[in-house]
Amino acid sequence: MTGTAFDLPLEVLRARQNVKWRKYAPDVLPAWVAEMDFSVAYPIRRAIERTVREQDYGYPQRNGQNAELLLAQAFADRMQDRFGWTADPALVQPLADLVQGTFAALWAFADANDGIILQIPAYPPFHSSIAETGRRLVPHRMHSDGSRHTLDTAALEGLVDARTRVILLCNPQNPTGRMFSRAELLEIGRIAIARDLVIVSDEIHADLVYDGRRHIPIASLSPEIAARTVTITSPTKSFNIPGLRCGVMHFGDAALLARFRARVPGHMLGAPGIIGIDATVAAWAESQPWLDRVLVQLHANRARLDAFLAIELPQVKWHQPEATYLGWLDCSALRLPGTAFDFFHNKARIAFSPGEAFDPACKDFVRINFATSTAILDQILDRMATAVRALG
Ligand SMILES: Cc1ncc(COP(=O)(O)O)c(C=O)c1O
Incomplete structure (x- = not known):
């Protein structure tokens, strides 16, 4: 072979x-x-090699602006091109670590012992993000129906109580590989609106899809859903650059970002380095x-x-x-x-x-x-x- x-x-x-x-x-x-x-x-190798060759390790600018603006624009362009979703670059928080973004969102949008709904089985850092911030796991178990793992949206609504604050979604889902359908996502959105929940949606695997499917960012479904959705993503899985430590968190409206900032000032999140930013832009724009x-x-x-x-x-x-x-x-x-x-x-x-x-x-x-x-x-x-x- x-x-x-x-x-x-x-x-x-x-x-x-x-x-x-x-x-x-x-x-x-x-x-x-x-x-x-x-x-x-x-294109990723070329972008990294340019910085190394020129030893251009100062505080970075790209196109005469802070390099993070280029990152935010590359994210918005990618979402538009691939998924037909108009994301606002002004509502992007750059990240060096997506898991940190999840921790920060739970910190901002829930208090101690508040409930966080999570589909399980779940990527292990999601469990830690709930446990280590002192929030309460509300498990929403997925079951095999013989051909795939199903998401029981009727059961989901029953899990919401007066102290539930966040649905921590992973779409496509790690580890089951499920891509949630438009109907499932709309139902999650409907419940979030009806019960005043924030949706934290990790969409890092969105590019790795099979059989002609197309990922649907939950924030793309309606302005009402977007207004309560934080989308977290990066090209680290699909373009194989996790060690370069760069990603983004996007807030579906300015009020949601303002709520977040009131609890987590921007500088508490650190920032990606220039090699990570250049590699991310090269991945999304050219690769x-x-x-x-x-x-x-x-x-x-x-x-x-x-x-x-x-x-x-x-x-x-x-x-x-x-x-x-x-x-x-x-x-x-x-x-x-x-x-x-x-x-x-x-x-x-x-x-x-x-x-x-x-x-x-x-x-x-x-x-x-x-x-x-x-x-x-x-x-x-x-x-x-x-x-x-x-x-x-
Ligand atoms: C769902 C999900 N989120 C986040 C990450 C990792 O993100 P980071 O390395 O930026 O913390 C992974 C890595 O496997 C993942 O599967």
């Missing part, structure tokens, strides 16, 4: 000083944190052709994984994600004595993300990251099958 132009050989990946490839022992294949084993788009090719590879990997599980490991269940390069694998039919993560780590030398980090009830699940070369994906799958066969 020949690789793609952006595949990186195993020895190059192993030599990298990043958390994906360094957290576990050298014989372990990492399929956990959401990073891709691919080289980045040429879509690269992402289109990467999506072909991710789509092929998703199909490869699906076929392999069906034929070789039918005890491991999943639904092909509608978006993201992450798969939520249900290993409960293997009847493992401990966690699924420990089993595959110890017996197959693979590091998945442990299911229990997404939901304490999910120790029989792991999350796989399939954004890698066909060669590495095949090694991961072979190791899984060998370990499962040895169970007898």
